[in-house]
Amino acid sequence: MDTPKTLPLSLLSQLFTPLCDDICCGLFVVEILRDDSGNPREFVGRVANQRFCQLLSVSENNILDNELPESLSQTLALPALLRELTVSGATQIHKDISLSPGQLCTLQAHLPCPELLTIALRNTSPERTEVSNQAEVILASLGDPCIIIGRDFSILYENEAAKEFWGSSIGKKCHTAYHTLPGRCEPCHAAEVFVDGKIHKNEKSYHIDGSERHLEVTSTPLKDATGKVTAVVNINHDITVRKMSEKGKEHLIRELQASLAKTKRLNGLLPICSYCKKIRDDNGAWQQLESYLRSHAEVEFSHGICHECGEKHHPQVSAKKK
Numbered sequence: 001m002d003t004p005k006t007l008p009l010s011l012l013s014q015l016f017t018p019l020c021d022d023i024c025c026g027l028f029v030v031e032i033l034r035d036d037s038g039n040p041r042e043f044v045g046r047v048a049n050q051r052f053c054q055l056l057s058v059s060e061n062n063i064l065d066n067e068l069p070e071s072l073s074q075t076l077a078l079p080a081l082l083r084e085l086t087v088s089g090a091t092q093i094h095k096d097i098s099l100s101p102g103q104l105c106t107l108q109a110h111l112p113c114p115e116l117l118t119i120a121l122r123n124t125s126p127e128r129t130e131v132s133n134q135a136e137v138i139l140a141s142l143g144d145p146c147i148i149i150g151r152d153f154s155i156l157y158e159n160e161a162a163k164e165f166w167g168s169s170i171g172k173k174c175h176t177a178y179h180t181l182p183g184r185c186e187p188c189h190a191a192e193v194f195v196d197g198k199i200h201k202n203e204k205s206y207h208i209d210g211s212e213r214h215l216e217v218t219s220t221p222l223k224d225a226t227g228k229v230t231a232v233v234n235i236n237h238d239i240t241v242r243k244m245s246e247k248g249k250e251h252l253i254r255e256l257q258a259s260l261a262k263t264k265r266l267n268g269l270l271p272i273c274s275y276c277k278k279i280r281d282d283n284g285a286w287q288q289l290e291s292y293l294r295s296h297a298e299v300e301f302s303h304g305i306c307h308e309c310g311e312k313h314h315p316q317v318s319a320k321k322k
Contacts (some may be wrong), residue, residue, distance in 0.1 A: 026052030026121035043068045081109045145236040189219045190232040215241040
C-alpha cells in the first residue's frame with residue numbers, strides 16, 4: 001500500500017480522535033511546514049490526546065494550531081527525528097528519550113507523508129505513584145476497598161479488599177471497571193482532586209451480585225516532590241447497613257407523619273353549656289357533645305347508663321338488681 005503524499009488536515013480529527021483518549025500512550029500529530037527547498041521551517045501541533053499533554057505537562061491550547069515552542073521541539077527532538085527519517089529513508093523509528101529527571105519514555109515517530117509527523121510516547125520509567133512496601137502493607141491491611149487511580153484514570157493499585165469487592169481491575173479505566181461506562185463519571189471526584197489537590201468525599205451506589213451496596217468514597221491526592229498530584233487514592237467504606245437503617249427510619253417517620261395527619265386534636269377553650277352540656281361550635285351553633293366530638297376528633301360513641309343515673313331514671317330496674 002502506497003503512502004499518500006498529502007492528507008487533508010480536516011480528516012485528522014475524524015481519524016485520530018476516536019483513538020485518542022482510550023489508550024495508555026501519548027499521541028501527537030505535527031504538521032511540518034517546509035520552505036521552497038523542502039526543508040522544515042516550522043512545526044505546528046494539530047491533534048493531541050490527554051495522555052500526551054499529561055506526559056509533557058502542557059495544555060492543548062498552547063500546542064494545537066500554533067507553532068510549537070522551541071523547548072518542546074527540542075524535548076521531542078523533532079529536527080533530529082526528521083533528519084534521521086530523511087537520511088535513513090525509513091518511515092518509522094523508535095527512540096528512548098528523557099522528558100525530565102527520572103522520567104524515561106519510548107518515542108515512536110512515523111512519517112506517513114512529507115507534511116505530517118505522528119508521535120507516540122509511552123512512559124517506561126517506574127510510576128511515581130508506585131506504592132512503597134510499607135504503604136502497601138498499610139493499604140493491604142485495611143478492611144475497606146482501596147484503589148489508586150492514575151492521571152489517565154487507569155487503576156494503578158488495588159488492595160485485596162477491592163479485589164474481593166469488584167474483582168481484579170489493574171490497568172483498566174476506573175469508570176469502565178466499576179461503572180461499565182465508556183467515559184468518565186459525572187461528577188468525577190478523582191478529576192476534581194487532580195484539579196484542586198484537595199480531599200473530596202462522596203457516596204456511590206453499586207449493584208453487586210444482585211444486591212445494592214452503598215459506599216462512602218474518600219478521594220485523597222497523592223503528590224510528588226514538586227507538589228504535583230500524580231494519582232488519587234480512593235478509600236471506599238461500606239455504609240450499606242447504615243443506609244438501610246436510615247431508609248427504615250425514614251419509612252417509619254413517613255408512616256407516623258401520615259398517621260398524625262389523619263389524627264385531629266382538640267385544643268384551646270371549649271364553650272360548654274353548664275346544664276345540658278352542649279358545645280358551641282365556631283359558627284355559634286350548639287351541638288350535642290357526641291356530635292361535636294365526632295366531627296372534630298373522629299371518635300364514635302357507645303351508650304350505656306351509669307349506676308347513679310340508673311337509680312335516678314330507672315329505679316325499678318336498679319331495685320331488681322339489688
